[in-house]
Each structure stands twice: as C-alpha cells, then as structure tokens.
Amino acid sequence: MTDIxxxxxxxxxxxxxxKWKRRSVEDGGKDYDCFYAAVFEAENPxxxxxxxxxxxxxxxxxxxxxxxxxxLHKLQLIKEARKTCPDVIIVLGEDLTRFRNAxxxxxxxxxxxxxxxxxxxxxxDEVFLDVTDIVxxxxxxxxxxxxxxxxxxxxxxxxxxxxxxxxxxFAGNTFPANLEGxxxxxxxxxxxxxxxxxxxxxxxxxxxxRLGSHLAQYLRRQLEEQKxxxxxxxxxxxxxxxxxxxxxxxxxxxxxxxxxxxxISDNAQSNVLDFIDGHDIGKIPGIGCxxxxxxxxxxxxxxxxxxxxxxxxxxxxxxxxRDVRRLPGMSPEVLNEVLKGPGSHRDTGVxxxxxxxxxxxxxxxxxxxxxxxxxxxxxxxxLDTLTQIHKELxxxxxxxxxxxxxxxxxxxxxxxxxxxxxxxxxxxTDIPRRWLAHPRVLRLTTRPRPPIRADGTRGRTFKRISRSxxxxxxxxxxxxxxxxxxxxxxxxxxxxxxxxxxxEPSGWDLSLVNVAVTDMMETASDGKxxxxxxxxxxxxxxxxxxxxxxxxxxxxxxxxxxxxxQHKAEDDLEMMGxxxxxxxxxxxxxxxxDELFHTQSTVVEDASQWDSDxxxxxxxxxxxxxxxxxxxxxxxxxxxxxxxPD
Numbered sequence: 001m002t003d004i005x006x007x008x009x010x011x012x013x014x015x016x017x018x019k020w021k022r023r024s025v026e027d028g029g030k031d032y033d034c035f036y037a038a039v040f041e042a043e044n045p046x047x048x049x050x051x052x053x054x055x056x057x058x059x060x061x062x063x064x065x066x067x068x069x070x071x072l073h074k075l076q077l078i079k080e081a082r083k084t085c086p087d088v089i090i091v092l093g094e095d096l097t098r099f100r101n102a103x104x105x106x107x108x109x110x111x112x113x114x115x116x117x118x119x120x121x122x123x124x125d126e127v128f129l130d131v132t133d134i135v136x137x138x139x140x141x142x143x144x145x146x147x148x149x150x151x152x153x154x155x156x157x158x159x160x161x162x163x164x165x166x167x168x169x170f171a172g173n174t175f176p177a178n179l180e181g182x183x184x185x186x187x188x189x190x191x192x193x194x195x196x197x198x199x200x201x202x203x204x205x206x207x208x209x210r211l212g213s214h215l216a217q218y219l220r221r222q223l224e225e226q227k228x229x230x231x232x233x234x235x236x237x238x239x240x241x242x243x244x245x246x247x248x249x250x251x252x253x254x255x256x257x258x259x260x261x262x263x264i265s266d267n268a269q270s271n272v273l274d275f276i277d278g279h280d281i282g283k284i285p286g287i288g289c290x291x292x293x294x295x296x297x298x299x300x301x302x303x304x305x306x307x308x309x310x311x312x313x314x315x316x317x318x319x320x321x322r323d324v325r326r327l328p329g330m331s332p333e334v335l336n337e338v339l340k341g342p343g344s345h346r347d348t349g350v351x352x353x354x355x356x357x358x359x360x361x362x363x364x365x366x367x368x369x370x371x372x373x374x375x376x377x378x379x380x381x382x383l384d385t386l387t388q389i390h391k392e393l394x395x396x397x398x399x400x401x402x403x404x405x406x407x408x409x410x411x412x413x414x415x416x417x418x419x420x421x422x423x424x425x426x427x428x429t430d431i432p433r434r435w436l437a438h439p440r441v442l443r444l445t446t447r448p449r450p451p452i453r454a455d456g457t458r459g460r461t462f463k464r465i466s467r468s469x470x471x472x473x474x475x476x477x478x479x480x481x482x483x484x485x486x487x488x489x490x491x492x493x494x495x496x497x498x499x500x501x502x503x504e505p506s507g508w509d510l511s512l513v514n515v516a517v518t519d520m521m522e523t524a525s526d527g528k529x530x531x532x533x534x535x536x537x538x539x540x541x542x543x544x545x546x547x548x549x550x551x552x553x554x555x556x557x558x559x560x561x562x563x564x565x566q567h568k569a570e571d572d573l574e575m576m577g578x579x580x581x582x583x584x585x586x587x588x589x590x591x592x593x594d595e596l597f598h599t600q601s602t603v604v605e606d607a608s609q610w611d612s613d614x615x616x617x618x619x620x621x622x623x624x625x626x627x628x629x630x631x632x633x634x635x636x637x638x639x640x641x642x643x644x645p646d
Contacts, residue, residue: 035125037064039102042228054093118364130364171217172254202259213256240360272358277322298338370437376400377514384509396515397486409433439517443468444497447512467497
C-alpha cells in the first residue's frame with residue numbers, strides 16, 4: 001500500500017462527510033439540481049414540466065432537465081438554443097438577488113441538521129456537510145440484532161426525533177454498484193469476540209457510510225417536501241470524493257463511494273483509485289485550468305490543442321488522472337518541478353499528487369456569519385477603451401456595494417428603538433443598519449487578451465493580473481446613496497488602480513474585469529465570531545438590562561405605623577428624663593438635629609481641648625538661642641548647628 005493510500009485510509013476512518021448539489025457522510029456534498037432554473041420553478045411550479053433556460057447576456061448559463069432532454073446545454077448561444085428547441089422558455093438571470101436569497105435559505109435549512117455546525121457553502125448551489133458526529137452517535141446506539149428496524153436519531157437530547165431506516169443496506173446508489181468480496185451483513189462483523197480479531201477498518205467504514213447514506217436520503221426528502229428543491233448527493237470521507245461521486249447519478253439522486261479505500265492486499269484494488277482514474281484532470285477539484293494545462297503539456301510532450309470558438313479555453317486533449325499517476329518516473333517531487341511557477345506554492349506537486357489518489361485533507365469549514373470576500377466580475381468579447389472601462393467599472397462597483405449592504409449589514413434594533421417611538425414605525429428604508437464586518441482590502445483584477453500573432457490568430461491565456469489597495473472609509477457610509485458611493489469609488493480609487501495595471505494609454509483588450517473586497521474584519525458584537533464587545537451597544541442597552549435591579553428614589557408618605565403618636569412621644573421623654581439634668585437639655589433634644597447632646601454614656605470634654613489645624617503648626621520646642629520652633633526630635637541637631645557654626 002502506498003503512503004498516500006495509507007494517509008487517505010486513515011482520514012476516511014475518522015471523518016464522515018456529504019456533498020450536496022442540492023449533494024453529503026461522513027463527508028457529504030449536496031448539489032441543487034439546475035439551481036438557477038430551480039429557483040424560477042419554485043416561484044412558478046408550472047415551469048417544471050416545460051423546457052426552461054436561464055439567460056445571461058447572449059448565452060444560456062443553465063437549463064432544466066426537460067430542456068436538456070431536448071438538446072440544450074450550458075454556455076449555448078441563445079440563437080442556437082432557439083433553433084434547437086423553438087418552444088424553450090428563456091428567462092433573464094443577470095440579477096442574482098433571487099438566487100442569492102434562495103441559496104441562503106436552503107443553506108440555513110441544511111445547517112440546522114448538523115450538530116457540529118460544519119456546513120460549508122460553495123457557490124450558490126453546493127453545500128458540504130460534515131456529519132461525522134451524528135453518524136458516530138447513531139453507530140454507538142445501533143441495535144445490531146435488528147438492523148432492518150433501526151431508528152436514526154437526529155437529536156441527542158430527544159430520542160423521539162429521527163426516522164426509521166434499514167441499516168442492513170445502503171440507501172440510493174453506490175460505486176461500484178455490485179461490489180464483490182467481503183461485505184459485513186450485520187453489526188456482528190464489527191463486534192470483537194474472544195475468538196475473533198478486531199474488526200477491520202473496511203468493515204467499520206462500510207457501516208458508517210451506510211448510515212450516512214440514509215441520513216442523506218432523509219435530508220433530500222425533507223428538502224423537497226419543505227422547500228420544493230431536489231438535490232443530488234455524494235457520500236464519502238472527504239470533500240473531493242463526495243463532490244465527484246455526487247456527479248455519477250444525476251439528477252435527484254445520491255451515490256456512496258464504498259470501501260475499500262486503500263489496497264488491503266497485493267491483489268485488491270482501491271475503489272478510490274478506480275473511481276478517480278477515469279476522471280479528466282481538469283474535472284478534479286483543486287486542479288484548475290492553469291495546473292491542468294501544465295499537466296497536459298507534460299504528459300503529451302507538447303501544447304494541447306484547444307477547440308475553436310470557445311471563450312474559456314476548452315481542450316480536445318483528454319488526459320485522465322491515471323495518465324498522470326502512471327507516467328514513468330512520476331512522483332510528488334517531479335510534479336513540484338512541473339507545476340512550479342511565479343506565485344505558486346512550493347508543495348503544489350505534493351497536493352496534486354494527493355488529489356490524484358483521492359486525498360483531500362481540507363476540513364469542512366464551520367458556518368460563518370459573513371463571507372470571506374465579496375467579488376463581482378464580468379466577461380467581455382472586447383473591452384479596449386477607457387470610456388467602456390469606466391462604464392463597466394461603475395456597473396460592477398454598484399453591484400459590489402449593493403452586495404456589501406446585503407451580506408455585511410444587519411438591522412440595528414437598538415438604534416431603531418433609541419432613535420424614535422416604536423409606535424410610529426418608519427419606512428423600511430429608514431430602518432437603521434449596522435455593519436457586521438468591514439473589508440480592509442479592495443482588489444481590481446483584469447484578464448488581458450494576448451496580442452494577435454503574425455498569422456492573424458490570437459493565443460489563449462488564463463492569466464489574470466490584479467492590484468489591491470485599502471478600502472476607503474466613505475464606502476461604509478450607509479446614509480449616502482449606493483450610486484453616489486460607487487461613482488466616487490470608481491473615480492478616486494479604481495481608475496487610478498486600473499492605470500497602474502495598464503499604464504499604456506491604449507492597445508490593451510480585456511476579456512474579464514473583477515472587483516472584490518476581502519480581508520474581512522468583523523465588528524464588535526456579542527456573537528461568537530465578533531471582533532470584541534460592542535461597548536456602544538452595551539451602554540445603549542444598559543437601562544433595559546439593569547431594569548430589574550434599578551432602585552428608584554421616590555417621595556412616599558410614611559405608613560401609619562411609622563408615625564409616633566403624641567402619647568408615645570411623651571412616654572419616651574418621661575423615660576429619658578432621668579438621663580438629663582434639667583429641662584433645658586430636654587428642649588435641646590427636641591431642637592436641631594445638628595446639636596450634639598449626650599447621655600449618661602457620653603464623655604463630655606471641654607471645647608478647649610479640641611485642637612484646630614492652626615494649633616498643629618505650633619507643636620514643638622523653641623530654641624533658647626535663636627528662638628526657632630521645631631519638633632523635639634530635631635532640637636539636638638539644631639543645637640549642634642549653633643555649637644559648630646563652621
């Protein structure tokens with residue numbers, strides 16, 4: 001077994017994941033089916049049975065499966081789509097607001113099922129869920145004597161919350177579909193006895209993935225019943241495998257990658273390698289277009305040929321993972337040399353070598369309250385004048401600021417209450433808002449086209465260039481209009497950045513422009529991810545928080561039992577009469593509260609015995625020679641002064 005295989009197998013034992021597209025166990029991934037089209041179908045269910053395509057600019061960005069059945073596909077020109085399917089319904093999808101809102105709602109729904117809060121969103125339509133802890137808990141309470149009648153617990157504290165399932169088999173599809181060889185049919189294979197050795201790693205992983213497949217099926221059904229969206233799910237032990245395995249059976253389906261995940265004998269082959277080897281290197285997550293281009297060139301010993309007419313650098317050269325992995329002399333060190341370049345990480349080859357073996361050590365990130373960055377970009381057939389640049393930058397920047405207001409601000413309820421009467425509710429536009437995070441870096445990125453060759457052709461490039469600067473403070477003014485801020489940002493910041501990227505006055509031709517804010521610094525809040533305590537909010541809320549402990553100083557009439565009667569007062573005076581020498585002293589007692597009076601226990605001293613502050617200055621002895629007054633302890637030294645004048 002190779003070191004890579006051992007490492008992967010060890011990771012598979014301790015983690016369980018799923019990927020959703022709308023694809024998730026031990027690492028699971030959910031992938032929402034035709035997400036853009038599904039959002040329109042959720043708004044208008046009639047569209048589900050009709051060919052539907054979503055248009056951005058002059059191409060189809062996605063279409064539903066009915067449209068695909070009739071020959072339509074992604075990135076198809078609108079003109080070609082109408083010829084292929086004349087009755088296709090085309091809707092505009094350039095405004096991403098509805099897709100973003102739907103994605104947030106579905107993500108929040110799926111995250112509610114995850115105990116560890118490890119739910120990572122990838123784009124609008126994919127979510128990774130790490131449900132290792134849920135699977136492990138249910139494995140511990142599983143009754144191995146009655147596997148077909150098992151109950152899956154969704155809550156640690158309430159044993160009634162969950163669903164019934166058959167733990168003796170997988171839910172949905174598996175890869176490979178019919179696995180020959182060792183398969184544990186019951187939990188008894190996992191329970192060591194005095195006559196047997198410890199259960200094998202493959203057996204334990206088999207059961208855990210089996211439980212994960214049933215959880216994935218349950219979540220898919222809940223998603224469709226409660227939200228109206230279908231999903232495709234991949235179940236495996238890391239994000240790489242769960243994403244790829246989820247693509248095997250689409251749409252509205254799920255697939256689990258079964259063990260063994262590593263070679264367990266010289267004659268057994270890993271299901272992971274069997275699965276990964278059939279993928280083109282450009283389809284493996286983590287190997288982008290630049291790396292795949294270098295790998296193709298290295299394997300083919302020449303530059304790969306591209307298809308004509310494509311904007312995004314598609315290629316006819318099909319180089320699979322096995323072609324790279326089995327290339328004579330190939331190793332992580334060789335890959336490091338092949339893939340090195342300006343700005344590349346020194347261990348890029350080691351990482352890619354792991355991906356080619358199904359190894360992915362990246363964790364499913366915990367849910368964040370704010371995104372790590374916000375990026376807006378667009379592509380162009382030709383963009384080569386400063387007037388066009390200014391126009392496009394203004395459009396992109398306006399969208400960027402609008403996104404920032406949506407994703408990085410929240411309603412400031414404290415300020416809303418303190419700024420006016422709650423009974424006089426203001427317009428939604430007047431509701432105060434506060435920033436959840438402040439991005440600190442503003443980045444401008446472009447992708448220039450290479451110059452035309454002597455033969456009239458133009459080469460392809462994937463190279464982007466960028467410049468960054470600090471985000472100006474005026475971008476955070478919520479009282480100013482978005483268009484006003486966008487215009488100021490373009491004129492004062494982005495155009496100077498563009499001139500640094502392209503100092504030449506003309507001659508450049510851009511195929512892409514991107515504007516982004518990143519390096520988020522979360523503001524002070526009481527939440528888990530806040531950047532400290534919000535002192536201002538704390539002071540604004542102190543009256544409400546301390547209300548139950550507040551002591552009010554109010555004038556109140558004394559109660560009846562607190563007012564002494566005249567007879568009671570006279571009796572008290574008579575009892576105290578023996579304590580005073582004459583009636584004048586009694587009259588003093590009834591007089592001013594500031595007057596000092598004494599009882600038999602009081603020691604009366606003559607007023608002359610009280611020293612004033614001035615008297616303290618006179619304390620000491622006087623010198624018989626010069627008459628100077630000083631403390632007694634200093635007199636001896638003073639007399640020596642007179643005796644020794646020198």
